[in-house]
Amino acid sequence: MQDQITIAKKAAGEKAAEFIRPGMVVGLGTGSTAYWAIQKIGAMVQQGLDIKGIATSEASAQLAKELGIPLTSFAETQRLDMDIDGADEVSERLDVIKGGGGALLREKIVAFHSKQLIIIADEHKYVPTLGNFPLAVEVIPFGWEVTNSKLQTLGCVPTLRKKQQEIFITDNGNYIIDCAFGKIENPQQVHNALHNIPGIVETGLFVQMAHTVVLGYEDGSTKVLQR
Numbered sequence: 317m318q319d320q321i322t323i324a325k326k327a328a329g330e331k332a333a334e335f336i337r338p339g340m341v342v343g344l345g346t347g348s349t350a351y352w353a354i355q356k357i358g359a360m361v362q363q364g365l366d367i368k369g370i371a372t373s374e375a376s377a378q379l380a381k382e383l384g385i386p387l388t389s390f391a392e393t394q395r396l397d398m399d400i401d402g403a404d405e406v407s408e409r410l411d412v413i414k415g416g417g418g419a420l421l422r423e424k425i426v427a428f429h430s431k432q433l434i435i436i437a438d439e440h441k442y443v444p445t446l447g448n449f450p451l452a453v454e455v456i457p458f459g460w461e462v463t464n465s466k467l468q469t470l471g472c473v474p475t476l477r478k479k480q481q482e483i484f485i486t487d488n489g490n491y492i493i494d495c496a497f498g499k500i501e502n503p504q505q506v507h508n509a510l511h512n513i514p515g516i517v518e519t520g521l522f523v524q525m526a527h528t529v530v531l532g533y534e535d536g537s538t539k540v541l542q543r
């Protein structure tokens with residue numbers, strides 16, 4: 317028996333997969349919502365559809381392999397047709413906070429080089445203004461302490477991400493600092509200010525990158541929003 321949130325995530329993920337056409341190269345997102353899109357893509361591949369994926373994390377690459385989805389890379393493909401990925405928050409302007417799963421850097425690279433970014437989320441992640449969810453920022457381990465101090469001057473409360481007492485290490489060998497900003501009225505400004513700090517590799521703010529957002533609801537229905 318699936319809980320209500322799982323029903324909503326599954327609905328969003330499966331609906332987004334309906335946008336995929338044969339021959340496409342598709343970005344495979346990361347997280348528990350992207351999981352459902354990847355499952356659906358796996359089923360489509362099993363049915364004989366020609367789809368290739370570029371994974372946004374080692375975890376999603378592993379899942380794709382288990383499902384028999386052929387993986388390609390940027391060595392072979394410069395541009396993806398579509399990227400389907402989850403979110404921690406989506407604003408009414410369709411700006412997005414990502415990185416709750418720590419994959420934001422690869423997610424940003426894959427999204428940037430995709431013709432179309434489809435964000436999938438359960439209904440509870442759709443908010444008027446971003447910022448309730450702490451913003452993940454990927455930082456180089458060298459000097460993270462001073463990067464962390466500098467982050468405080470931007471008006472957030474930064475916390476080094478840990479996993480079972482150990483520092484969380486991204487797929488790229490970096491750290492994550494979660495920045496509690498409160499309401500983010502101007503995401504582009506915050507993103508730019510963060511990028512000015514040496515040591516910050518990428519932020520989880522995806523400003524005006526999503527072309528489409530698919531919201532999943534607890535009754536299994538979906539709503540498609542276009543920018």
Ligand SMILES: O=C(CO)[C@H](O)[C@H](O)COP(=O)(O)O
Binds near residue numbers: 346348402414
């Ligand atoms: O950005 C992400 C990982 O870096 C995820 O897409 C985001 O955290 C949402 O995850 P979930 O679908 O499990 O709620």
